[in-house]
Amino acid sequence: MARVGATAPSEALICLRGVAKNYRRGSEDLHVLTDVNLDVDRGEFVALMGPSGSGKSTLLNLIGGLDVPSAGIIRVAGDPITSLSRSKLTTWRARHVGFVFQMYNLIPVLSAFRNVELPLLLLPLSKAERRERVATALRVVGLDDRMDHKPRELSGGQQQRVAIARAIVGDPTFLLCDEPTGDLDRHSADEILDMLHHLVGDFGKTVLMVTHDPRAAARAQVTFHLDKGELS
Amino acid sequence: MALPLVYSVESLRARWRSSLVAVAGIAGSVAVFVAMLALARGFEQALVSTGSPDNAMIRRAGATSEMDSVIDMEELRVIEDAPEVARDARGPLVSAEIVVIVALPLRALRAEGAEANVQVRGIGARALDVHQGVRVAQGRMLTPGTAEIVVGRYARESYAGLEPGATVRLGGTPFQVVGVLDGGGSAFDSEIWADAAVLGPAYQRPRGYYQSAAARLASRETLDLLRQRLTSDPRMRHQVDRETDYYAKASEAMRGLILSLGALVAAVMGIGAVCGALNTLYSAVAERARELATIRALGFGSGAVLIAIVAESLLLSAVGGLVGVAAALPLDGLTTSTLNFQTFSHVSFAFRVTPDLLGLGVAFALAMGLVGGLPPALRAVRVPVAVALRDL
Numbered sequence: 001m002a003r004v005g006a007t008a009p010s011e012a013l014i015c016l017r018g019v020a021k022n023y024r025r026g027s028e029d030l031h032v033l034t035d036v037n038l039d040v041d042r043g044e045f046v047a048l049m050g051p052s053g054s055g056k057s058t059l060l061n062l063i064g065g066l067d068v069p070s071a072g073i074i075r076v077a078g079d080p081i082t083s084l085s086r087s088k089l090t091t092w093r094a095r096h097v098g099f100v101f102q103m104y105n106l107i108p109v110l111s112a113f114r115n116v117e118l119p120l121l122l123l124p125l126s127k128a129e130r131r132e133r134v135a136t137a138l139r140v141v142g143l144d145d146r147m148d149h150k151p152r153e154l155s156g157g158q159q160q161r162v163a164i165a166r167a168i169v170g171d172p173t174f175l176l177c178d179e180p181t182g183d184l185d186r187h188s189a190d191e192i193l194d195m196l197h198h199l200v201g202d203f204g205k206t207v208l209m210v211t212h213d214p215r216a217a218a219r220a221q222v223t224f225h226l227d228k229g230e231l232s
Numbered sequence: 233m234a235l236p237l238v239y240s241v242e243s244l245r246a247r248w249r250s251s252l253v254a255v256a257g258i259a260g261s262v263a264v265f266v267a268m269l270a271l272a273r274g275f276e277q278a279l280v281s282t283g284s285p286d287n288a289m290i291r292r293a294g295a296t297s298e299m300d301s302v303i304d305m306e307e308l309r310v311i312e313d314a315p316e317v318a319r320d321a322r323g324p325l326v327s328a329e330i331v332v333i334v335a336l337p338l339r340a341l342r343a344e345g346a347e348a349n350v351q352v353r354g355i356g357a358r359a360l361d362v363h364q365g366v367r368v369a370q371g372r373m374l375t376p377g378t379a380e381i382v383v384g385r386y387a388r389e390s391y392a393g394l395e396p397g398a399t400v401r402l403g404g405t406p407f408q409v410v411g412v413l414d415g416g417g418s419a420f421d422s423e424i425w426a427d428a429a430v431l432g433p434a435y436q437r438p439r440g441y442y443q444s445a446a447a448r449l450a451s452r453e454t455l456d457l458l459r460q461r462l463t464s465d466p467r468m469r470h471q472v473d474r475e476t477d478y479y480a481k482a483s484e485a486m487r488g489l490i491l492s493l494g495a496l497v498a499a500v501m502g503i504g505a506v507c508g509a510l511n512t513l514y515s516a517v518a519e520r521a522r523e524l525a526t527i528r529a530l531g532f533g534s535g536a537v538l539i540a541i542v543a544e545s546l547l548l549s550a551v552g553g554l555v556g557v558a559a560a561l562p563l564d565g566l567t568t569s570t571l572n573f574q575t576f577s578h579v580s581f582a583f584r585v586t587p588d589l590l591g592l593g594v595a596f597a598l599a600m601g602l603v604g605g606l607p608p609a610l611r612a613v614r615v616p617v618a619v620a621l622r623d624l
Binding site: 114 | 235236238239242243245246522523526527528529530531532533616617618621622
């Protein structure tokens, strides 16, 4: 079960030890994260809650390899990603991380099919294999009949489902969801949470979700709180 | 791994208005660029085609053109007797020539009384045998020893009063137009030809003095022998050039001027077009900060994003380049005229839009695209992904 505060070595899928992140703004040092220790096991659905500016998104960025910590080590499946160069981190992200953003972040000029296909272009797959995997991912999120639609032709909930299909199509090691229901009405938000639950329960996916919404957090197996850079 | 080209194409289509403005700017620059090159190429071709590689042009040593050269009768005899000069049953193929510049009213601006200089060439009896690219297109050739003239077809179009049958006063002597010459697009098309023996006295030139001699070579290879013979002859103080070389050199100054001015205009317009492309792509990059950051988050490297943005710029410029060269194409064959600095007379010539110039136009467009696309692309990939996503 996911836990915080452990300092001993761990076999967890995601393991953070002594992770800190500082920014410099003018002459002032901002300590966004302080000595974060976190373990998340394979197949868990973990929610991170906290007020704005508490460091939730920063923590997600560090785990997702979008940023590097000022101190500490992050291991994913035993590999220390904190020692990877920027270009190797880019390659690592393509293979191991599926991102779901609050504003969906779909490419507006591409169809749902091409949006979902994007991560697969980075993998050694034939066109036929890509087509099959995109169709499967869109079927999982219930949008296989909308694959030729552009994002503007889809509702918010449907766009987020396309984003989830894009996140899972490459069969990544884990999913990082940054406020995935933050821009959706309650009905659509529930659909997205059902989907994430389904991915964890039926497909064994590991999901880390940042949210402000207690109802969303309640759907996770474990919820951690982040306040002033400290995780509890 | 590069992003699919469809991404760049669709991104341009999504911003078609600003894309269209950038394309128009690039197309305009390319059209001007190609037009200037076609102008210079046309001028060069007109003068170069005036000469023949089978002819020698003989002038006084040190003379920069026919205008400041002189050949007397004795020197002409030496040239005519040279074995390197071709001859037939009627004798050596040599045309001793003089040139005078005459101001004639321009047909298009006759009402305003505007005049321009036309070159009148006094020719020898063998002129058409030496200048074999010239033929009589209308009427007949002038009769030697008479006050008759034949006019080049461009000269006839450009100047008033040169219709066959008309009379033109040259140096106070009335000359009758008896024919129209077709010089095949050469500078001869802009000239008036008269018999040198009649034209010279009309301008108080001493009899037996000419300015240049055009000689048909017995074979193309005998030029060096002729040059050696004439320059080593103590009676001669002359230079011998292949006619094509002489006219190529004569075109250099004007060609250089056209190219310099053309380059200046194209450069100014090019800078404007590059600014247009820069503006389009900078705003495209700013508008798409979210999607570019997302693409990088998904695992595409900075190189892929950079290539995608530069590809957009190159696509814009390629379309602009093609539109530009298409706009310049109708200029091909269009005639215009300019002053020949060597003779101070007007030379008419046609724009020559050749395939290599079209290629240069497209290359110019792509260069503008590269210059306009790289800075926005670099800006897009310089921002760390986490910062770009956080700033959204």
